[in-house]
Amino acid sequence: MSAIPTYTEQELVSLLKNRDNKAFGYLYDHYSGALYSIILQILNDSELANDVLQDVFINIWRKIESYDSTKGRLFTWMLNIARNASIDTLRSKTYQNDRKNQPMDNQGEDVLVALVTQVNVDNIGFRKVLKELKEDQRQLIDLAYFKGYTHEEIADMENLPLGTVKTRIRAALTQLRGFLK
Amino acid sequence: MNIKDYISSGIVQSYVLDQADPAERAEFERLCAQYPELIAERKAFEDALEKFALQHAVVPPRQVKDGFLEAIQNPSINQSKVITMEQHSNTPVRKNSGLRFMAAASVVLLIACGWFAYRFYDQSNELRAANKDLQTRLDSSEGTLNKIIDEQNLIKDKNVTVVNMVGSKATPESSANVFWDSASSAVYIMVKNMPRLPSSEQYQLWALIDGQPKSLGVFDSLQNNVILKMENTKKADAFAITIEQKGGTKSPTLEKMQSSGRTKAPL
Numbered sequence: 001m002s003a004i005p006t007y008t009e010q011e012l013v014s015l016l017k018n019r020d021n022k023a024f025g026y027l028y029d030h031y032s033g034a035l036y037s038i039i040l041q042i043l044n045d046s047e048l049a050n051d052v053l054q055d056v057f058i059n060i061w062r063k064i065e066s067y068d069s070t071k072g073r074l075f076t077w078m079l080n081i082a083r084n085a086s087i088d089t090l091r092s093k094t095y096q097n098d099r100k101n102q103p104m105d106n107q108g109e110d111v112l113v114a115l116v117t118q119v120n121v122d123n124i125g126f127r128k129v130l131k132e133l134k135e136d137q138r139q140l141i142d143l144a145y146f147k148g149y150t151h152e153e154i155a156d157m158e159n160l161p162l163g164t165v166k167t168r169i170r171a172a173l174t175q176l177r178g179f180l181k
Numbered sequence: 182m183n184i185k186d187y188i189s190s191g192i193v194q195s196y197v198l199d200q201a202d203p204a205e206r207a208e209f210e211r212l213c214a215q216y217p218e219l220i221a222e223r224k225a226f227e228d229a230l231e232k233f234a235l236q237h238a239v240v241p242p243r244q245v246k247d248g249f250l251e252a253i254q255n256p257s258i259n260q261s262k263v264i265t266m267e268q269h270s271n272t273p274v275r276k277n278s279g280l281r282f283m284a285a286a287s288v289v290l291l292i293a294c295g296w297f298a299y300r301f302y303d304q305s306n307e308l309r310a311a312n313k314d315l316q317t318r319l320d321s322s323e324g325t326l327n328k329i330i331d332e333q334n335l336i337k338d339k340n341v342t343v344v345n346m347v348g349s350k351a352t353p354e355s356s357a358n359v360f361w362d363s364a365s366s367a368v369y370i371m372v373k374n375m376p377r378l379p380s381s382e383q384y385q386l387w388a389l390i391d392g393q394p395k396s397l398g399v400f401d402s403l404q405n406n407v408i409l410k411m412e413n414t415k416k417a418d419a420f421a422i423t424i425e426q427k428g429g430t431k432s433p434t435l436e437k438m439q440s441s442g443r444t445k446a447p448l
Contacts, residue, residue, distance in 0.1 A: 024253060028246055033238025034231070040239055050245050057249040071210065072197065072223070075231040080199050128237075144200055151202070169200060170191030177194055180229040 009074055016064045028057055031075065035082040041127050042086035042146050043093070052089050056082045087148030129179045137172035144169055184216045193222050197230065332371070332408050340364040344420055346440040352376060355440045359386070359420045366413040368397055375402040375439065378424060385425045387433050388417035399429040419443045 007015065007026065015023035035056060039049045059081055067077050126145075130138050143149045143157070151169065155162040195201040196209045213220050335341055341362045348355035355376065360369040370386055378384070383399040397411040397420075421441040423433045 019253075021250070021253060025250065028249060031235075032246065033240050034234035036241040036245075037234065037237055037239040050242060053241050054245045054248045054252070057245075058252050061249075061253050073227040073231065075234070076197055076227050079230070079234070083199065126233075126237075129233075145198060151200075170195060173194035173198065173200065174189070174191040177226055177229065180226075180233045 010069075013064075013067065013069060013074055017067075019061075019064075024057075024061055027060070031078060032057070034075070035078060038079060038082055038126070039086045042083065043090055045093075048089055048093065049086075052082075052085050056085050059085065083145075083148075090147070126176075129176060132179055133172050133175060137168055137175075140165060140168050141172050141176075182212070184212070184218060187212070188219065188222050193219070193226050197223060197226055328408065335360050335362075335369060335408065338362065342444055344442040344444055346420060346422060346442040348440045349438050352439050355422070357422065357440060359442065360408070361414070361417060361420075361444065366415045368411040368414055368417075369408045370400060370411055371408050372400070372402065375422075377402045381427050382424055383427050383429065384439065385423050385429045385433065386411050387421045387423065388414045389419040389421060390414070390416045391418070394421070394433050396429060396431070396433075399425070399427075417444050 007023070012023060012027065016027065032053065036049060036053050039052050039056070040046065043049050043052065056078070060078055063081070067074065071077075130141060133141065140154060140158075143154050144151065149157070151165050152162060154160075155165045158165070192201065192205065192209055196206060201209060209219075213223070336343065341360050344359040344361060346355070346357040346359060354374060356373040357375060358371045358373065360371070362368075368386075368388070375384060378401070383401055385399045386397040387394040388397055389395075395414060397414060400409050400411070419441060421433065422439045423435070424437040424439060425434060
């Protein structure tokens with residue numbers, strides 16, 4: 001019995017679907033850092049990111065039955081779960097912050113917590129790659145991928161035709177492929 | 182369809198990074214079944230993405246793994262997981278009823294919380310209104326008290342002469358007191374009962390000095406029991422009140438004399 005098991009993706013998925021806890025331990029050890037990175041890039045708050053990462057893995061454990069390998073790789077599926085969970089949290093966080101602008105709340109404390117847990121994410125992962133893009137493309141990718149706005153919402157916000165938004169995002173994503181290689 | 186053009190449109194990256202809309206996703210999946218090179222392109226991008234993400238991994242704190250492992254080993258922590266595990270349970274009915282009880286209890290709790298939150302909000306609004314009302318009343322009481330204290334001080338002051346203004350024959354019910362401080366020359370009037378005037382008219386107070394009238398200013402009939410500061414006079418043999426046009430006049434209209442009083446008892 002080897003201390004660090006290795007599986008093919010097919011084996012791993014099959015074990016995961018059988019709720020094999022050891023396989024989930026492996027999944028966590030192998031992928032938690034990659035998912036944590038994307039969560040941090042979206043939330044920019046390590047304390048919130050810890051909670052989201054734990055929820056993401058619990059969700060993976062719960063939803064593994066619905067993973068369909070014909071539609072994409074396991075990592076792609078997990079990445080999208082992590083991204084969606086982060087964006088949901090980001091929205092409820094922004095919502096809460098808006099609510100906290102009421103006079104009776106102790107804003108000072110919140111600002112302090114934010115300072116302590118805030119991390120510099122400009123230089124990690126995809127964010128770093130984004131720097132290679134042109135400013136207008138970077139802005140659109142930030143809104144679409146990291147803030148989770150739909151292309152229609154972005155067209156409204158940026159006062160651009162929907163077609164232009166889609167074309168620019170596509171162009172940026174095509175370039176992204178080159179940067180990742 | 183030219184599949185090469187389709188691939189180079191960025192659809193693969195859009196699809197993988199969840200940036201494609203439902204129609205685009207459906208089309209992509211349909212075309213994947215048709216063109217193996219499209220699947221190859223998707224897998225290549227997914228591999229690159231995964232490799233890149235693993236290279237840029239950030240190690241999370243240990244407690245997250247502990248929390249995750251604990252959660253999947255003790256599925257009761259998470260209610261939805263209990264549902265999944267029920268199939269393997271020997272006592273599904275009991276677990277289910279427990280779960281239902283918990284669900285019902287949490288709904289009751291939620292409603293109770295909502296009700297309390299609403300009550301507190303309501304109460305706090307009521308208290309705020311009551312507080313404001315009390316503050317207004319306190320301000321008004323303080324104002325009245327200060328006026329009474331001023332009156333008292335005036336009456337007690339030994340330099341102050343109190344002149345009782347007696348109504349004339351035309352208006353016997355008119356009455357007022359004039360307080361004249363001979364040391365500071367200050368003159369105050371306290372209206373006791375003066376008939377209400379039309380808004381175009383006001384009462385005017387006069388000092389009579391060696392038979393000559395001197396205006397000490399005008400006042401309204403409404404200010405019952407309020408001490409009004411009038412203009413100063415060093416000398417006064419008597420005071421008189423007349424009804425004049427609003428704003429007052431230079432010389433009194435004697436036929437409209439309302440009341441008068443001497444500063445000294447007639448010898």
